[in-house]
Amino acid sequence: MHAVSDDLAPLPSLLSAYAGPGAARHRLVWALDARFARLVATTSEPIIGQMRLAWWNDALTDENGVKGQGEPLIDAMRQLAALPPHGLAQWLDGWEALIGELDLSGYAEGRGSGLFRALAGQEDIPPWLDRAGAAWALWDLSGHHADPDIAGKAIDLARTYISGGSLPWTKQWRPLQIAYHLARHDIEKGRRAPAGLTPAHYWRLVRIGLFGR
Template identity: 75%
Template sequence: MWIVVVQDDLHPLASLLSAYAGPDVARHRLIWALDARFARLVATTSEPMIGQMRLAWWNDALTDDNGVKGQGEPLIDAMRKLGAVPLCGLSQWLDGWEALIGEIDLHAYAEGRGGGLFRALAGRDDIPTWLVQAGAAWALWDLSGHIDDRVIAGRAIEMAREHMLREKPAWPKEWRALRIAYHLARHDIKMGRCAPAGLTPALYLRLVRVALTGR
């Protein structure tokens, strides 16, 4: 088993980040819950082919123009009711999670999960390269706190350094939640420190500080 995930659909940190999404809070919560579902799928997959089939099912259900596939799945039903599908970056996002099934490919995981997730949260396919890079750094940081192989966790943090933004981009107001997520990760990455497995008091206080000061 590679990944340790929480049992709830929405991690406390994801819930807090969603609160900074303004009018998009409901959509952000559903996207984070979907990301947690993908994480649990990967964590409970022992056969790569089975895992790929399960991810393909989610892709087919979430891209079904007729809204038939996946009916009865509460998360998909909620996303359809909110009008949150189709999802930007879904294919990239799923490819990233697939990169953890079997032989782990951290590069593909970072670009896929991080870039796809941040694209989905932004709600746009035409996001700048730096936002994909920020998402990759965040994803590697997050993985470092949830994978039970400490060697891979260390490699993830080392790789995350390569994805840190070298310049200070202008984050649009509507991407405030993404900015906060990235800067939370950036703090630990700079220190060479893995992410905490849960929402610690220190992480919570850092989130509040980043939300108030922007860094």
């Protein structure tokens, strides 16, 4: 276990436990997503935020393995041969959509799709999985944004990404399935994500893990 991913929030930590042999990689992907979130949250000038995201892009895609050396998270991902993460360009574009003028659709389709690609470990994923990622990202944003109006708009938009029927989840994508169904339950009821996992959410996680939804 890499120390850089030991302080994950409860939800990504629990989801990673369902990744089997890929748990260590999942934890690092979630740790990277949390780093992007902190970067955006602490950015007041759009140009500075864009420059910081560009640095991460350059370091995570450096084929020579030189850029970013000494950054524990990047070093840990290199040790696992997990660089560059799949979906990185979309992932970063999604986070950039929160800097400056807010673009909820760009954020959802960027962060959600990019993150789900990184977790799945493949660049090409079916459109329904892209939509699942977008819905999850909007649900997650609704629980962290200080503006209740924006949080409400995120949940409203998330409804448009929810599938009406069952989806062909595979065992490999079980962590993503659990994340999606956890979010879907709140989205369908028009509820924001909680600031932290409630007992009801823990129970739902167990139920989804056992029964798939």
